[in-house]
Amino acid sequence: MFKIGEFSKLTQVSIRMLRYYDETGLLKPAKTDKFTNYRLYSAEQIDVLNKIVFLRDLGFNVAEIAAAMKHWDDGFITDRLENKRLEIEGEIKAAQDKLFKIELAKRDIRQQRIATHYNVSIKSIPSCQVLSLRRIVCDYYAEGELWEEMSAFADKNGIPISNSTFTIYHDTDYRETDVDIEICAPVSRTEKDMCGFTYRTIPSLCRLWHVPWCTDLLKTFRAHTLPSQAGCKLTASIK
Template sequence: MFKIGEFSKLTQVSIRMLRYYDETGLLKPAEIDKFTNYRLYATEQIPTLNKIIFLRNLGFNSSEIAVALKNWDDEFITYQLENKRLEIENMIKAEQDKLFKIELAKKDIRQGKIAINYNVSIKSIPSYQVFSLRRIVPDYYAEGQLWQEMSAFADENNIPISNNTFTIYHDTEYKEKDVNIEICAPVARMGKDIGEFTYRNTEPVPIMACTMVYGPFENIANAYLAFANWLQEHSQYKMTGQSRQIVHYGPWNEKSPDKYLTEIQIPLERT
């Protein structure tokens, strides 16, 4: 048996971390001296400690390491490593998005941009005969995947759809995850529902506030803020129903994000 200081030197792990692993239950001492209360460790514990260090260096937290130690086999650990890889990739993407927004902010400051004016117009939206796909997806970025699925399905089943597509957001509030999205493509005639792909008539909207957003999709957030100011100035209206979005010019028909054109539609009712 080795005292904690001796075990620390042999394993090149600090006493502080060994005590932490003890407190979290990841690596308890083999024995506690009943007279001195010294923590005592055995050489047989070194492989477990090596596993803890291995997973910790890959970004696993204490609870994840505990699960891995209890279920340690090649298949399970490979599965856990793949999940951690995907988690890290998502974290990297989120940080890259922040860097992109920082560069945009710096560019706007250099160009003296303070705000973009968004003109809000009111119009009536009729009912549309559409081919649609509605699903709860992880986040708003997943909408592109839905459009890819619809396009591939329409091609495989010879379903002619219009280019005047739009998206309906069925949640009444902004959500960071589990977003209820329905993508709609107007069609000349109705067909038979197949799985998640359905035909239906959308609801007409007598009063719809619309605003055009020019440039990258990042500008959409500012458009909603501008709409909030507009709504405060026009107190005869209040928001109701599901908002919609139409990307007139996007990645599929315009190379430059600066030339994207998105229409935001928000249903209203008179107070």
């Protein structure tokens, strides 16, 4: 049997972590001396501790490690490792998205495109016929992809588009993910609905938040096709 200090040196795991694993139930001492209250570990527990450290280093939390230790077999562990791989890939993707947004923000700051003041007001628009594309996208930054798609669709089909384009956000509140966005471009004539694009009439006297902005942080579509989007952004909840 090994005292906790000896076991720590042997396994190269700190005493603090051994006590933590004891408190969380991941690795209880083999026995506790009833006279000195010293924690005592057995040689057989070295393999158990190695498995705990292995999973910890891969990003498993205490609950996940406990479940893995309880059902340790090749099939179960392989499944848990695959789940962790997918989780880490998602975290990497989220981090890459943040890095991309940081680079966009840095570029806009250098080019003095980011406005320091935003004037929010209510604006009405008259009833109009629009070419609409509505989709649930991953986040607000994905709106630019919708405008690129509409730009390509309009060019391909020879559809003239007014420069008074706007965006409708159908969610009742701000969302981190799964944003319900509809982009609208007024048109002078209607065609057959196709490829997810719809012609519809926006009712008159719709009250819209009108937020002037000077950054192209969210927009990457072609300005010559949809020029108004570089200067303003309209949001509303029109059902």
